[in-house]
Each structure stands twice: as C-alpha cells, then as structure tokens.
Amino acid sequence: MMRLLAWGAFLLGVPIFLLPLLGMTEFSLSMRRGVYSLDAYRSVLADPAFRETFLYSVVLALFTIVFGVLLVVPTAYWVRLRMPGLRPVVEFLTLLPLVIPAIVLVFGYIRLYNTSSFLPLTGSTTGTNILLMFGYATLALPYMYRAVDTGLRTIDVATLTEAAQSLGAGWATILARVILPNILVAVLSGAFLTFAIVMGEFTMAALLNRPAFGPYLQIVGANRAYEPAALAVIAFAITWACMGLIQLVTRLTPHMRTRP
Numbered sequence: 643m644m645r646l647l648a649w650g651a652f653l654l655g656v657p658i659f660l661l662p663l664l665g666m667t668e669f670s671l672s673m674r675r676g677v678y679s680l681d682a683y684r685s686v687l688a689d690p691a692f693r694e695t696f697l698y699s700v701v702l703a704l705f706t707i708v709f710g711v712l713l714v715v716p717t718a719y720w721v722r723l724r725m726p727g728l729r730p731v732v733e734f735l736t737l738l739p740l741v742i743p744a745i746v747l748v749f750g751y752i753r754l755y756n757t758s759s760f761l762p763l764t765g766s767t768t769g770t771n772i773l774l775m776f777g778y779a780t781l782a783l784p785y786m787y788r789a790v791d792t793g794l795r796t797i798d799v800a801t802l803t804e805a806a807q808s809l810g811a812g813w814a815t816i817l818a819r820v821i822l823p824n825i826l827v828a829v830l831s832g833a834f835l836t837f838a839i840v841m842g843e844f845t846m847a848a849l850l851n852r853p854a855f856g857p858y859l860q861i862v863g864a865n866r867a868y869e870p871a872a873l874a875v876i877a878f879a880i881t882w883a884c885m886g887l888i889q890l891v892t893r894l895t896p897h898m899r900t901r902p
Contacts, residue, residue: 663878670871682868686876691858699855702771703840706778707833710786713779715829718790719821723799736787739780744845747777752849770850777846782839786832793828794821834884841880 673681686692721732739747751773755763763769802824806816822829847854859877863870 666871667875670868670875673868682872683876686862686869686872691853692873695853695855695858698853699841702775702778702854703837706775706782706840707836709775710779710782710832710836711829714783714786714790714832715822715825716817718787718794719799719817722791722794723803732787733791736783740784744777744781744843745849747780748846748849751777764850770852774846774850774852774854777850778836778840778843781843781846782832782836785835785839789828789832789835790825793825796828797821797824831888834888838881838884842877 668678670682671678671680673679673685717732721728752764753759755761755769755773757765763773799821802820803816806820811820841855842859843854844856844860848857848860855877859870859873862873
C-alpha cells in the first residue's frame with residue numbers, strides 16, 4: 643500500500659514539475675514567429691554582459707568553494723575529534739543563514755565594512771568582491787557544513803588521526819592527506835551546491851553593485867521577452883548539472899577507491 647502511495651505521489655509530482663519547465667522551454671524557442679528556433683539563446687550568448695557576468699560568478703564561486711572548504715573542513719574535523727559537546731552549538735550557528743534573510747546579512751556587511759568603518763572593504767572593487775565572497779560562503783555554510791559533517795560520520799576520525807600521528811604527521815598533513823581524501827565526495831557535494839547558490843544569488847550582488855549573473859538575470863527579465871526564458875533554462879541546466887555531478891562523483895568514487 644505504501645509503495646502504491648509513493649508511486650502515486652511521484653506520478654502526481656512529475657507533471658507539476660515538468661509542465662512549467664516544458665512551457666518555459668517552448669516559449670524560449672518561440673522568438674521567431676511560427677517556428678521553433680534558438681534565436682533567444684543566440685541573443686543571450688552573444689551578449690557581452692552575459693559573458694562578463696557569467697564568468698564573474700564562476701570565478702567568485704570557485705573562490706567561495708575554496709574558502710568554504712578551508713573554513714568548514716578543519717572546523718568540522720576539530721569539533722568531531724576534540725569538542726563533540728559543541729556539535730549542537732556549531733550546527734545551530736551553521737543553520738542561521740537559513741533563517742536570516744540575505745538582505746539582512748548584506749545590509750549588516752555594508753554597515754560594518756563601509757568606507758567609514760575600521761575595515762573599509764566596500765571602498766574598493768577588490769574589497770567588495772571579498773565581502774561578496776564572504777556573503778556567499780555564509781549562504782552556503784549550512785549545506786557545506788552538513789555535507790562535510792556527514793562525510794566525517796562515515797569514517798573513524800579518531801583512529802585515522804592516531805595512525806597518522808604515530809607516523810609523524812602534523813595537523814596540516816592529517817587534514818590534507820588523510821581526512822580530506824576520505825571525505826572527498828562529501829566536500830564535492832557541498833562544493834557543487836555552493837556553485838549553484840552563487841550562480842543564482844541576486845540580493846547580495848545587487849546591493850553590493852557587483853556584475854554577477856543573478857542581477858543580470860533580473861535586468862534581462864525586466865527588459866526583454868524571450869531571452870529571460872532562455873536564461874532561466876540555462877540557469878536550470880547549470881543547477882541540475884551540479885546535482886548530476888554530485889551523483890556521478892558519488893557513484894564513481896567507491897570504484898576508484900577499490901582499484902589496485
């Protein structure tokens with residue numbers, strides 16, 4: 643009975659999910675009257691602003707992922723190894739970005755790091771980019787931390803650490819050559835989710851006046867008809883490509899580990 647209910651919910655959810663997507667895709671192909679074409683996609687891809695904002699967001703996403711890994715992996719590892727009693731506190735803190743709106747976070751950043759503050763990050767392009775990266779890392783923190791923490795639960799952290807220390811390894815070596823390779827799938831899962839968040843985020847980039855992909859989507863949507871649908875399809879494809887990569891890495895990693 644439960645299996646039938648599950649299949650019923652699945653069959654009911656598929657059209658609810660697919661029909662709007664199919665309608666949006668069909669509309670994005672209808673720029674040329676009376677025939678389907680890729681004109682809207684060509685128009686978008688030929689726009690210099692698209693290439694500029696897309697590249698900017700990709701680069702910023704990569705920096706955000708590196709920063710997130712350097713922040714979260716040592717923290718989650720140390721909490722699990724030495725301070726397990728603090729896990730509820732750390733988990734609560736990492737959940738705060740889900741309940742605090744992005745607009746509140748960015749206004750707090752602007753207030754703290756404006757040109758009249760002790761650390762005027764908004765006074766330069768580089769400083770503003772760094773501030774935006776911190777904001778993106780904050781938004782992605784709940785997903786990155788939980789992915790890494792789940793990966794750490796699958797391995798015996800204490801035994802691996804003791805074995806590495808008995809061979810003379812330092813903390814940096816343990817993290818880089820023992821812990822990280824064993825939770826690589828979890829880290830990549832958090833990285834792909836971070837990438838998807840950065841590519842679609844609007845509020846922080848718009849209020850910090852940075853040329854990111856999210857604000858570009860809004861500008862195109864306010865001034866054109868068919869191109870916004872094409873951009874929405876592209877953004878949707880990017881998100882699902884990230885999810886597919888998570889599944890692919892998850893499937894391939896066990897086979898790679900078992901190779902001689």
